[in-house]
């Protein structure tokens with residue numbers, strides 16, 4: 001398998017053979033197994049939120065933010081589900097990881113699990129594209145090895161969802177045995193599922209997994225771990241990003257016009273060497289035949305609207 | 308153009324079947340216990356089975372695929388749409404059922420089967436379904452040639468009428484023959500007004516309300532485009548939901564919703580029901596996200612959560628904020 005060639009094919013939305021996916025996933029696993037639960041990343045770095053299979057928007061994202069050949073990236077998870085190109089988006093990120101291991105960190109999102117991908121589209125997409133579920137299984141194996149968080153210059157903590165009542169220190173996250181399907185409760189689950197909200201203390205999440213946490217929990221976590229900021233994704237933000245709690249936490253969302261119908265813009269967050277923040281906002285490009293990064297989207301026959 | 312609009316009925320039906328097969332509908336708390344009708348699932352499966360036999364292989368395949376991979380956001384939405392209309396109906400009927408007679412007219416009825424539970428619980432109700440001729444013919448055949456529906460549907464109190472809703476005078480003339488103008492009358496437009504031209508819809512609303520001016524209720528469910536001037540007077544031009552919906556529907560199926568961006572918020576949508584100065588009318592409107600957060604009990608929400616994992620709560624909010632339920636009572 002030739003990584004550069006595969007990258008080229010993926011960028012054109014071309015079919016990747018089952019064998020290629022297999023060896024790609026195997027190599028990725030070998031690489032990811034050695035990464036820590038919380039990887040250390042240096043500035044400058046660009047933090048990206050949910051992608052959800054919107055491949056042409058992912059390509060726009062790289063365009064607008066310098067590209068992996070030049071810049072460092074952290075992806076906060078939710079690479080798959082909902083969009084038409086979950087497989088291609090995830091494989092492209094894996095290829096980049098293999099090709100530029102130090103320039104890209106992939107964090108696990110709550111959609112990177114067997115259970116959720118069966119409901120939200122990735123499984124169906126693979127069945128549609130390959131007629132069997134093998135490729136889905138290979139990818140799910142890789143999901144189990146993705147890290148749970150990242151820390152930038154020891155000052156900015158990155159995670160997909162948020163905090164957990166079972167976690168006070170980042171060291172406790174380092175101690176989790178992450179190589180498994182995401183459990184239904186406990187620290188690992190919460191990190192991938194929780195949401196910030198205007199609450200006094202830990203509260204029940206409307207999602208049915210994870211918790212809601214408020215300014216108090218955030219301040220305590222920042223203090224205890226001597227950090228300045230939590231960056232996370234997980235929630236659709238119409239403006240692309242949202243800072244909360246006096247700047248102690250930020251949500252970054254990187255899937256513009258989510259599900260091809262929400263009408264939101266997307267953002268990525270660049271952290272400079274002095275830890276200053278720069279947001280880049282981008283919109284969905286109309287997919288067009290043969291223009292730029294454009295890929296012809298499969299027309300969706302799915303019922304998208306209530307008619 | 309007409310065919311494209313008629314086909315939307317299959318979307319509504321597929322959505323409903325998905326919600327039924329995943330257990331969203333019927334709701335024990337809100338449907339079965341309220342009305343005491345327990346065959347909801349059976350009648351839907353029965354109807355669905357026979358309509359599928361009438362479709363081509365491609366349409367069948369499409370429907371089956373969409374049933375298999377129905378997203379929770381969609382099932383929640385179908386649930387909310389169905390339940391909210393049922394609740395308004397039952398509230399009104401239970402308050403206006405003293406003299407024993409009530410009539411319901413479902414405009415753009417499609418494959419909706421609401422009449423079956425309603426007619427079976429209320430012995431003094433008459434029910435009229437109106438849609439385009441092909442839709443009505445098909446529905447008539449499916450119901451008429453079935454032993455099962457012969458038993459559950461009281462034919463003497465149920466009528467299927469073909470008519471183009473954009474011809475309001477024809478609608479009125481047809482209805483005059485089979486209804487009692489002095490009795491309380493309920494009109495339902497569930498995703499029907501949105502397919503009409505602005506003027507046609509307005510004439511339909513005005514003429515029906517004035518013809519049945521004695522007492523009545525209009526229940527309407529439709530998408531609203533959002534954006535433009537927000538409901539609180541604030542400019543909400545960042546909201547592009549309606550624009551995107553319009554272009555998606557155009558591109559993927561050449562479907563038009565002429566008033567989506569005109570009646571883009573709750574106020575402007577309601578204004579269509581306040582055009583008659585001499586009719587005293589009480590108009591209420593909620594978007595379906597408000598309905599979900601305020602009108603659905605915690606137990607019911609808990610039940611829904613157990614059916615499928617709803618991860619996409621923000622998306623649900625975006626979608627449901629762009630659908631409204633209006634009830635106008637006069």
Ligand SMILES: C[S@@+](CC[C@H](N)C(=O)[O-])C[C@H]1O[C@@H](n2cnc3c(N)ncnc32)[C@H](O)[C@@H]1O
Nearest residue numbers: 307313315316319415416417438439471472497
């Ligand atoms: C999306 S379906 C909704 C069906 C049903 N009300 C429901 O919610 O399940 C819209 C229906 O309205 C009907 N319709 C739309 N415009 C119409 C018109 N001008 N005259 C008659 N029927 C119309 C269509 O044929 C179709 O059956």
